[in-house]
Amino acid sequence: MERERILKIRDLRISFKTDAGTVQAIRGVDFDLYQGETIAIVGESGSGKSVTTKAIMGILASNGQIDSGSIEYVWHDENTGERQERDIVKMSKDDIQKIIRGRKIAMVFQDPMTSLNPTMTIGKQIMEPMMYHYGKTKEEAYARAIELLQEVGITDAQKRMKNYPHQLSGGMRQRVVIAIALSCDPYVLICDEPTTALDVTIQAKILELIKELQVKKNISVIYITHDLGVVAKVADYVNVMYAGKIVEKGTIDDIFYDPRHPYTWGLLSSMPDLDTDDDELYTIPGSPPNLAHEVTGDAFAPRNQFALNIDLRVDPPMFDVPGSDSHQVASWLMHEKAPKVDMPESLKKRILKMKKEGLKNE
DSSP: OOOOEEEEEEEEEEEEEETTEEEEEEEEEEEEEETTOEEEEEOSTTSSHHHHHHHHHTOOOTTEEEEEEEEEEEEEOTTTOOEEEEEGGGSOHHHIIIIIBTTTEEEEOSOHHHHSOTTSOHHHHHHHHHHHHHOOOHHHHHHHHHHHHHHTTOSSHHHHTTOOGGGSOHHHHHHHHHHHHHTTOOSEEEEESTTTTSOHHHHHHHHHHHHHHHHHHTOEEEEEESOHHHHHHHOSEEEEEETTEEEEEEEHHHHHHSOOSHHHHHHHHTSOOTTOOOSSOOOOSSOOOOTTSOOOSOTTGGGOTTOOGGGGTSOOOOEEOTTOSSOEEOOGGGSTTSOOOOOOHHHHHHHHHHHHHHHHHO
């Protein structure tokens, strides 16, 4: 079956005006999202993961602006079935609110306490989007809200409709946020660190829930996370972000079993591992660049022990990994004339172990 593209982002550039000057937060991001698939966007804090998805939702902070690029969203009209296409960058705030946000693309934020209104019952908060977008009556919205609460695994849904957010546990609040996000049957669900505020057992349940709902409703999911353990459980494709750019992209197997960018090597090496012989967790040396200053060359070069002379002068383009039609890397090490550099030996061992464990779990 042919994959159907639902989101196409090209050369997205976003800046923020601050007291310290203009910060070039997103510096040319490209990626595609297809129906029913999951993309994970990974990277350190400040790499631009959340800013990218807030631009898709049209909820950038007031000091932020999209300088160039496009965010093309494609869907099938509910009445005619015809393919519709809009560039979100060119849409007015009102149109984004009426046509896109909540209705076509919905978002689950990392802390449910900041995205739920503490003064409203959860029932009212689930009903509101359905009444706004689809003109449902209170009775229709109420009945659907109970169904949604049951779908996300909340028992005694009728009683919970009258509860306020503070009366629920963290896991239940996150389930409510997912119910609100799904209330208008969106085509795309953006999950911004959806399990950060939860303990490990609840995390696993929430990830499983999102996966089940995705399969059932055939929706596309974008995960934003710095937790590669989460990525391994949920993603089909991975975009690794650094300093406002995607530096490596590929399938989950490309990124976990055949990483090519030194930054990706660092991220994978810093994952906690119970069986490691090392006394300390690996950390990537240095810190990300200040994007209020112009970046010359490869932004990762000052932290990269394998940096070449050209890295200090010219930003690398995206190179295709030979033999793969899904794997791309923005590193001069991929150039045919670059010296051959192997990933660290400790990471090779880790990948070998991950492959063996992967086979065991199949």
